[in-house]
Amino acid sequence: MKKSLKEINKQLKKEALLTVLLYVLFFIWWYATAYGFADSPIRVLGLPLWFFLSCIVGWPLCCIGTVILVKKGFKHIDLSQFEEDEPDETATKQTRNGGEEANHE
Amino acid sequence: MNNVPVIVPIIIYLLLMLLIAAYTTRQGRKKGGGFLEEYFIGSRSLGAFVLAMTLIATFVSASSFIGGPGIAYSTGLAWVLLAMIQVPTAFFTLGVLGKKFAIIARRIKAVTVTDYLYARYQSKAVVMIASLAILAFFIAMMVAQFIGGGVLFQNMTGYSYLTGLILFGIIVIIYTTVGGFRAVVFTDAIQAVVMVVATITITCAIIKAGGGVESIVDRIAAANPSMLDVNAVAKPNILSYWVLVGIGLLGLPQTTVRAMSFKDTKALHNSMIIGTIVVGFLLLGMHLSGFFSAGVLTGTPETSDSVIPMIVMQILPNFWAGIFLAGPLAAIMSTVSSLLILASAAIIKDMLLRFGKKQYDNRQLKKISILCTAVIGIVTFIFAIEPPDLIVWINLFAMGGLEAVFFWPTILGLFWPRANASGAICSAIGGVATFLLLGALDFSFYGMNNIVLGLAVGLVFFIIGTYLGPKPNDQIKELFFG
Numbered sequence: 001m002k003k004s005l006k007e008i009n010k011q012l013k014k015e016a017l018l019t020v021l022l023y024v025l026f027f028i029w030w031y032a033t034a035y036g037f038a039d040s041p042i043r044v045l046g047l048p049l050w051f052f053l054s055c056i057v058g059w060p061l062c063c064i065g066t067v068i069l070v071k072k073g074f075k076h077i078d079l080s081q082f083e084e085d086e087p088d089e090t091a092t093k094q095t096r097n098g099g100e101e102a103n104h105e
Numbered sequence: 106m107n108n109v110p111v112i113v114p115i116i117i118y119l120l121l122m123l124l125i126a127a128y129t130t131r132q133g134r135k136k137g138g139g140f141l142e143e144y145f146i147g148s149r150s151l152g153a154f155v156l157a158m159t160l161i162a163t164f165v166s167a168s169s170f171i172g173g174p175g176i177a178y179s180t181g182l183a184w185v186l187l188a189m190i191q192v193p194t195a196f197f198t199l200g201v202l203g204k205k206f207a208i209i210a211r212r213i214k215a216v217t218v219t220d221y222l223y224a225r226y227q228s229k230a231v232v233m234i235a236s237l238a239i240l241a242f243f244i245a246m247m248v249a250q251f252i253g254g255g256v257l258f259q260n261m262t263g264y265s266y267l268t269g270l271i272l273f274g275i276i277v278i279i280y281t282t283v284g285g286f287r288a289v290v291f292t293d294a295i296q297a298v299v300m301v302v303a304t305i306t307i308t309c310a311i312i313k314a315g316g317g318v319e320s321i322v323d324r325i326a327a328a329n330p331s332m333l334d335v336n337a338v339a340k341p342n343i344l345s346y347w348v349l350v351g352i353g354l355l356g357l358p359q360t361t362v363r364a365m366s367f368k369d370t371k372a373l374h375n376s377m378i379i380g381t382i383v384v385g386f387l388l389l390g391m392h393l394s395g396f397f398s399a400g401v402l403t404g405t406p407e408t409s410d411s412v413i414p415m416i417v418m419q420i421l422p423n424f425w426a427g428i429f430l431a432g433p434l435a436a437i438m439s440t441v442s443s444l445l446i447l448a449s450a451a452i453i454k455d456m457l458l459r460f461g462k463k464q465y466d467n468r469q470l471k472k473i474s475i476l477c478t479a480v481i482g483i484v485t486f487i488f489a490i491e492p493p494d495l496i497v498w499i500n501l502f503a504m505g506g507l508e509a510v511f512f513w514p515t516i517l518g519l520f521w522p523r524a525n526a527s528g529a530i531c532s533a534i535g536g537v538a539t540f541l542l543l544g545a546l547d548f549s550f551y552g553m554n555n556i557v558l559g560l561a562v563g564l565v566f567f568i569i570g571t572y573l574g575p576k577p578n579d580q581i582k583e584l585f586f587g
Contacts, residue, residue, distance in 0.1 A: 005587030012204050019200030026193055027347065034186055038335045046319030048333050051182045055189045059385035066196040066381045070374040077370055082211035
């Protein structure tokens with residue numbers, strides 16, 4: 001089932017906005033923990049609390065956020081439908097992609 | 106010190122790069138297809154792992170391995186915090202641009218960002234500005250990477266600067282020239298792995314040499330408490346890096362072109378995850394190592410760039426020092442190879458084929474493309490032997506300059522239907538002129554990096570320019586917005 005370009009573009013806009021949203025969330029975490037706990041005397045694993053939260057915790061949080069973004073917000077689309085080639089060239093392209101898969105995954 | 110063991114891992118590593126490049130080039134040749142799409146974009150066949158790794162390897166350069174950690178050594182944890190601004194690079198670039206670029210690139214058979222700009226704005230002036238910006242800034246960046254690598258090689262092996270330059274410089278030029286984009290990305294993938302190994306090696310070795318994180322941090326805090334202070338880097342300064350190495354990265358053609366190169370959306374999705382994990386690891390590991398060095402290193406480094414080489418020679422046995430040295434060399438070579446192939450694409454694909462009148466067949470195209478890549482590589486190499494002041498100056502502003510040229514034309518072209526050529530031209534020229542002028546005058550707006558003003562001016566110019574020009578025609582609307 002092919003979707004129209006309009007529907008696809010709508011989905012892509014949504015995905016771009018969700019990506020920006022995750023980016024903003026990461027910024028808020030980074031800023032709030034770094035400056036919010038700046039004066040705390042607590043040390044975790046020897047490091048000041050502000051650094052531990054913003055950097056050591058911030059990085060895996062960002063990775064988890066990306067997993068959620070990709071699994072929940074992003075949808076697969078068939079890119080080969082946009083390769084406007086002559087029929088026989090499309091065929092070679094598909095075998096090419098097939099071969100690549102066998103080689104590198 | 107007996108230096109032979111340091112160089113042994115390096116030689117093995119460099120030979121390995123050549124082998125991988127030769128192998129992948131042959132794989133690519135077997136698959137046939139058009140020469141230009143193969144040489145400049147690898148026939149859009151990248152899987153998740155290679156896409157993630159090439160994006161990281163291109164982006165992570167000498168500054169992440171040597172320069173940045175060196176500043177963390179003298180500034181403290183605030184500089185590590187600054188480095189971590191770059192953690193979202195992979196998911197942000199690919200998430201915002203990936204699919205849009207993938208679809209458009211397939212429909213118009215684009216192999217460069219400039220191809221996309223031409224399709225969107227249908228203006229030769231835009232193409233000229235983009236190509237010239239790529240050539241000037243890329244060559245300066247490549248020279249700077251070469252210099253960094255040569256100095257590092259000299260400091261760590263005892264061989265001369267020129268020997269190092271010839272060793273890794275010639276090898277990266279050869280495999281890029283012969284193998285094209287496919288060789289670039291597959292060597293990038295291996296080099297990213299080498300960087301991870303180097304980062305693990307140095308981080309573990311420093312923590313062990315200093316007797317654990319806690320005692321290292323205690324020593325640093327006792328000597329200089331401000332090293333643990335988040336305000337050691339002024340707030341306006343650190344926040345402006347959210348523009349320079351944050352959202353502004355959406356304007357860097359060497360990273361955004363990778364959004365045209367993957368084979369399907371599964372590869373894209375997975376590479377966003379892999380990329381975020383790996384880039385965070387490299388940045389955190391290397392910059393923390395720089396910071397920890399302040400509690401471990403004996404002696405005073407001459408410059409911030411010599412912190413990492415010094416600590417490595419102090420705490421690692423020769424062989425492991427060689428393994429580590431492969432890390433920054435990998436960062437340098439992978440950055441250079443990606444810039445080199447794009448600079449060549451700017452001349453062949455963006456300028457010669459678009460503006461030239463002559464028609465070329467596949468064999469001639471192959472010849473001139475390879476020749477062009479070789480010439481740019483050799484010119485860069487010669488510059489690096491005796492760096493001209495102008496090149497050194499341009500490099501200081503290369504990243505911001507590229508962003509000032511490409512950011513708004515790329516983003517607004519994709520997401521603002523009204524955007525047109527006059528807007529893009531005004532924005533690119535206004536933005537980069539503002540940025541360079543402020544840099545030349547040594548002006549600073551509330552302690553922020555000048556890219557903030559450069560992009561602000563670029564946006565205003567884009568909007569004004571767009572409303573002064575005509576609406577984009579129906580063909581563009583259909584192609585980009587359905």
